[in-house]
Amino acid sequence: MGDEGTFRCFAPLCGDLDEFVLLLPEEVEALRLVDLVGLEQEEAAHVLGVSRKTLWRDLHVARSKVTDALVHGKTIRIAGCDRERMEGCPGDEGAGQSPGDGA
Numbered sequence: 001m002g003d004e005g006t007f008r009c010f011a012p013l014c015g016d017l018d019e020f021v022l023l024l025p026e027e028v029e030a031l032r033l034v035d036l037v038g039l040e041q042e043e044a045a046h047v048l049g050v051s052r053k054t055l056w057r058d059l060h061v062a063r064s065k066v067t068d069a070l071v072h073g074k075t076i077r078i079a080g081c082d083r084e085r086m087e088g089c090p091g092d093e094g095a096g097q098s099p100g101d102g103a
Contacts, residue, residue, distance in 0.1 A: 023079065
């Protein structure tokens with residue numbers, strides 16, 4: 001995955017932090033390549049070394065999970081959340097705060 005994704009967990013300021021969706025690394029990379037970088041699905045599939053059908057499935061599932069989280073106020077977790085780097089992940093004590101927030 002690209003170096004841009006240093007934050008691994010995203011949580012709403014309100015809502016139940018126990019409810020979450022889990023994005024797999026390949027789903028996040030599909031989102032990044034297609035929606036952020038702007039590659040066509042065929043190009044993104046080539047970059048990832050997967051079929052276009054696999055890329056489409058990962059992209060479809062990822063978009064569905066993100067939409068579910070946004071509409072229903074769920075936490076978005078990316079598989080492999082790094083608690084040390086993030087000083088905690090949603091569901092941990094103090095979740096949803098950025099370092100230095102004091103909130």
